[in-house]
Amino acid sequence: MRPIGLGCMTMSQSYGDADRGDSIATLREAIELGVGMFDTADVYGAADAAFGAPIRGFGHNEELIGEAIAGRRDEVVVATKFAVQMSAEGAVRLVGDPSYVAQACEASLQRLRTDHIDLYYCHRQDPSVPIEETVGALGELVTQGKVRAIGHCELSVDQLRRAHATFPLSALQSEYSLWERSVENDGVVAACRELGITLVPFSPLGRAMLTGRIERNQVFDATDFRSTLPRFRGENLERNIDLVEGLQKFSAEKGVTPGQVALAWLLAQPLDVVPIPGTKRIHYLRENTASTGVALSADEVALLSALFDPARVPGGRYPDAERGR
Template sequence: MHARVTLGHSDIVMRPIGLGCMTMSQSYGAADRDESIATVREAIDLGVGMLDTADVYGAADAAFGAPSKGFGHNEELIGEAVAGRRDEVVVATKFAVQISAGGDVRLVGDPAYVAQACEASLRRLRTDHIDLYYCHRQDPSVPIEETVGAMGELVTQGKVRAIGHCELPADQLRRAHATFPLSALQSEYSLWERSVEAGGVVATCRELGITLVPFSPLGRAMLTGRIDRNQVFDTTDFRSTLPRFQGENLERNIDLVEVLQKFSAEKGVTPGQVALAWLIAQPLDVVPIPGTKRASYLRENTAATRVALSVDEIAQLGALFDQAQVPGGRYPEAGRG
């Protein structure tokens, strides 16, 4: 495996790949609880660096008209899965997004709620501390300094080891970091989705010493090569709402992935492993968190840390998936996921 990395401005040291646990509770169709728990436990056995969850995971399907497992479902599952092995893994969770039974989304980031949400997550996770605590999305009605300041208090109190934020533009990232040192920024980032490069976020993370934690590093499975041209997504699958997975956009994106498949076959690895290796090879600390609920995919993803790419290959792959070549918006025009 690649050398361990230190998470931003913290004493947390981990291997440079994590496990996104959201799919065990929502967004990508049905999941088996026992299988999900077994996958988490195998991740610990394999030395996966981080388990990524959020208090809202389990409830968010309501925003897309699908059945909800309930707020806190994923945290409770992770709490059960890591029982007895809590100190062997980094646990990251998030607060700020609330979703009603009718699917209405609200962001809450006032200091009182920050403390309240943390206590609730600690209970569900069955732990006395959270390793990495993120603000999931910034509440626009609350100055970011107030939200991050309250998160910093949790570090002072010993309830949280390090803090991070999600999907901030560069200017907001600077303001947050000036309030209390951020150790991580979680944003969508992959060969297929590079807006954090164009917007200066990657450069800002590098300058400030903030670890970038890419979610959807496999392009919501597009970069694995397992999605074909005739793919039809169930209405309970989040991808059924995303422009990049529809019609002509899907066709053109698969054209790109077929080139990636040829490249990976020549190296004797999978397309997904190449996509993860490309992220890990970037010139700053990057800890991708590919999501899966199946142990077989977990093992494949973890093995990506053994894939070596040359400087020329990294550039070649980056050029193949230049954003101008990727058709379709990241989210529906009507709103974000």
């Protein structure tokens, strides 16, 4: 298997419409290409309520994957998540009590058409429940054989250590890319390396910004998640595209695409990293997968890091502290 996964969220929500047949074809092509992991969540398909888009339904993405991997289950690592619930009006609620953990797992197993989940994450920690209780319930699922390994998403260093001390985490999923380096600055990368936890970067292509396909003055449809994000608006968008033009020049000199360089930069980091670029199209899947063959020297990694120094990136990740993937 290649050290790269496939983020499947875009097949169900947040980035415009998606054709079911095309999505299943992309998932099956990913298996052929040796993509190591499919990343989903039970809420994918329901969260478009927050942006006024059509709601495909809670569990939609898991059901899609279950159909695509039928007959080939053992050829792919399936990672899914629980804890985020969303009302029809888009209000978010986090649930992490032990009884819900078990309930959510059973529902995901049914939608995925499998008897086990390879990697089961808590999508976001319920602030009303001690992290030790949530992770302890995940550990029970491992003991029962319903889950092979557990992970968590978007934790601080203190939360990460507490969770790992309760039951060993195999993975931490957080946003990480050339364009978003908070996990370096807050010590999470160092803690993952120390504890032997694989870091799984979501949005490793900066929600397409690092592909070079975002245009100046681009206007995103109201149903597109990016329409709410400060980095994709006004002067921030212009300044971020200035940075991406440097990436485009670098990648052209190497004869590869900007997105492939961005993924190669992640794979060159000094810890176990499995990026999960999201796409619903076979063309981009093949492009992303080929990034595993792009070699970067230590000097090139340093040059790219300096180009996207966090101090040079304008705009916050989200419009407020409550929004998340």
